[in-house]
Amino acid sequence: MPGMPSLHALAAMILTISMFVAFARGRVATEIVSLVTIALIALGLYFFPLDGQHQTDGLALAFSGFGHPALITICALMVMGRGLVVTGALEPVTRLLASVWKINTQLGMLVSLLLAMVLSTMVNDTPVLVLLLPVFVGLAEKGAMAASKTLIPLNAAVLIGGMATTIGTSTNLLVVSIAADLGMAPMRVFDFTPIVAVAALVALPYLWLVMPRLLPDNGTNFTRNRRTFAATLRVDDDSDLVGQTPRDLQTRLPDGFAFEGSLDRQITANSRLPVSGTHTALEDALRTLKARVAPAWVIERIGAAAKSKGSDVVVVEMALTAESRLVGLTIPSSGVAGQFGVAVLGIHQQQRGPDQGRHEYSELQLRPGDVxxxxxxxxxxxxxxxxxxxxxxxxxxxxPRRSKALLAAVIMFGSVATASMGLWPIAVSALAGAILMFVTGCVKFNRVGRALSANVIVLVAASIAIGRVILESGAAAWLGGVMSAGLQHLPPAMILACVMLFVTLLTNFASNAAAATVGTPIAFNIAQTLGLPPEPLVLAVLFGCNLCYATPIAYQTNMLIMDEGRYNFSDYMRTGVPLVALMATTLSLMLVFFYM
Structure with a gap:
């Protein structure tokens, strides 16, 4: 057993534990805790430098995370993920998913889980879940499986896929970067993908067949995006719709969209057909039918204005107040298109008027409360x-700027491919991809703030600083010695499982980034003490950081689904603890098989 830790090591451990407690309690914002941690490291090492170091060395250590390649890589991946979202590059995937659910619920669930796993290997977990979440909620509203039975399994599938590559999550990059700083050979993007693939196949039946049965049916009383808007479908001279009838188009229409009035009238050039649909259904119908719901001159004016100002075109829902000058007017008589340069695509009226459905929406008189x-x-x-x-x-x-969807997908694929083949380090590939996203207009410079998360940036910077302090103060060596003394007589699979479960416990009640920061140096020291290869122990830490299924506070996607599924703490525990046990056992055995 090692002796007492040094004062610097003891202080590093106290600071780390304090950071864990602050994260777990959640009373102070994560970014504030991270900034305070960096400040305490800087001040502490300035006035009480490490042995053999100067005061300025402590300042450099405290702020080293902001210039670390891991942070640059994470930011670049955020930008590329943003590019995929704003260009609609992933929309075909979600539409395909919705069509599979219509065929069979169980088949749809299986395909959804597999799709979530695959997508999250390349795109950060949070954007993938944000993309799929409205699909599942919408399907639940239309009579498919309740959202409360699908969202936790979907989230788990995203997290499992995210642990399969070095770029799947920012935590993976953090672990790999810290390990490289400690002297371990750099890992490529897909080095440990086969291990996770086997574990995913083992866990898939549980996610697909068992987990939904363990979850309550909290119903599907969601109202978001369910307003039905009256609109006018405008048909151009060269449209394929000319000569057909609305009845002929019924099979091509998305759920939530309908033609008003007679379905047997023939569509002619320049027809103006009353229709109704939800926001999402209108978008899908216009894409399918290649038509529009606003005058061409207004759309052209909006596009020209957005291009000249370098801004994005957006769609919003707005309610009329009783004081609005629009009350009692129609859309054409209001003059909003000419005065403000905006297009009113549709109107939702709280009470359906007697004339709605017989006339164009533009002839409807506006009333207070209309949307x-x-x-x-x-x-x-x-x-x-x-x-x-x-x-x-x-x-x-x-x-979405759909004209650039293919380009955004090619840039993302190229960045991942070059990194996985070892042509360039992942930091260089990701940075080049982010620059291409900017240069080609897939992501605009003035909207980069939406791509980057200040919370993640500060958290990663603090985690890197904490990791260096734990290492250089001797805390990692001391903790590694203590754990090694208790693990030295265990078989390799049990050693890996213990390390993985130790990190899992931290990540489910604190922060996965903080757990990675503490766990990686400890695992590296255990490997050196016991004479084991460092790769499986470092990967045990990486996997443990991703086994965050058992509590809602373990990861941001867990919190994201909590309100949508109306879950409570026990729902996560009941479904997550068995999954943690299943994944930890499988991953430990596979690490022994591949590395020992």
Whole structure:
């Protein structure tokens, strides 16, 4: 057994434990805890330098995370993930998923889980879940499996896929980067993918067949995006719809979209057909039918204004107040298109009027409480809302720049491919991909703030600083010696399982980044003490950081689904603990098979 730790090592452990407690209690924002941690390291090492170091060395250590390749890589991957979202590059995947659910619920669930696993190997977990979440909620509203029975399994599948590559999550990059700093050979993108693939196949039946049965049916009383808007479908001269009838198009229409009036009238050039549908259904129908719901000149004006200002086109839902000048007017008589440069795509009326369905939406008189579906540049929409006394009801939804969807997908694939083949380090590949996203317009410079998370940036910087302090103060060596003394007589698989479960416990009640920061140096020292290869022990830490299924506070995606599924703490424990045990056992055995 090692003796007492040094004062620096003891202080490093106290600081780390304090950071864990602050994260777990959640009373102070994560970024504040991270900044305070960096400040304490900087001040502590300035006034009480490590042995053989100067005061300025402590400052450099405290702030080293902000210039670390891991942080640069994480930021670049955030930008590329943003590019996939705003260009709609992943929309075909989600539409395919919805069509499979219509065929068979169980088949849809299986395909969804597999898709979530595959997508999250390349794109950060959170964007993948954000992309799939409305699909599952929408399917539940339409009579498929309740969202409360699908969201936790979906989240688990995303987390499992995220641990399969070095770029799957920011935590993976952090572990690999810290291990490389400690002297371990760098890992490539897919080095440990086969191990996770085997574990995923073992866990898949549990996610697919067992976990939904362990979850409550909390119903599907969701109202978001369920307003039905009256709109006018405008058919151009060269449209394929000319000569057909609305009845002929029924099989091509998405759920939630309908033609109003007679279904047997023939569609002619320049037809204006009354239709109705939800926001999402209108978007899907317009894409399928290659038609529009606003005058061509308005759409062209909006596009020109957005291009000249370098801004995005957005769609919002806005409610009329009793003080609005629009009350009693129709959309054409209001002059909003000419005055503000925005397009009103549809109208949702709280009470369906007697004339709705027989006439175009543009002939409907506006009343207090009506909701308008409005498209335009954000600045123009805000001016419209302020001038005409409207309330913004829904968060801003950007209109995807679909012309660049293929380009964004190619850039992401190219970055991952070059890194996986070892042509360039992942930091270089990711940075080059992010630059290409900017240069090609897939992601705009003035919207980069939406791609980057200040919370993640500060957390990673603090984690890197903590990791260096634990290592250089001797805390990692001391903790590694203590754990080695208790593990030295165990078989390799049990050693790996103990390390993995230790990190899993930390990540489920604190932060996975902080758990990675503490666990990686300890695992490296255990390997040196016991004469084991460092790769399996470092991977045990990486996997343990991703086994965050058992509590809602373990990872941000767990919190993201909590309200949608109306879950409580026990739902995560009941379904997550068996999954942790299953994954830890399988991964430990596979690490022994591959490395020992």
């Amino acid at each position: 308008l579906l409005v498209m335009g540049p954000l600045a123009e929409i805000e001016e419209f809302a302020e001038s005409d006394r409207l309330l913004l009801l829904e968060g801003v939804t950007e209109v």
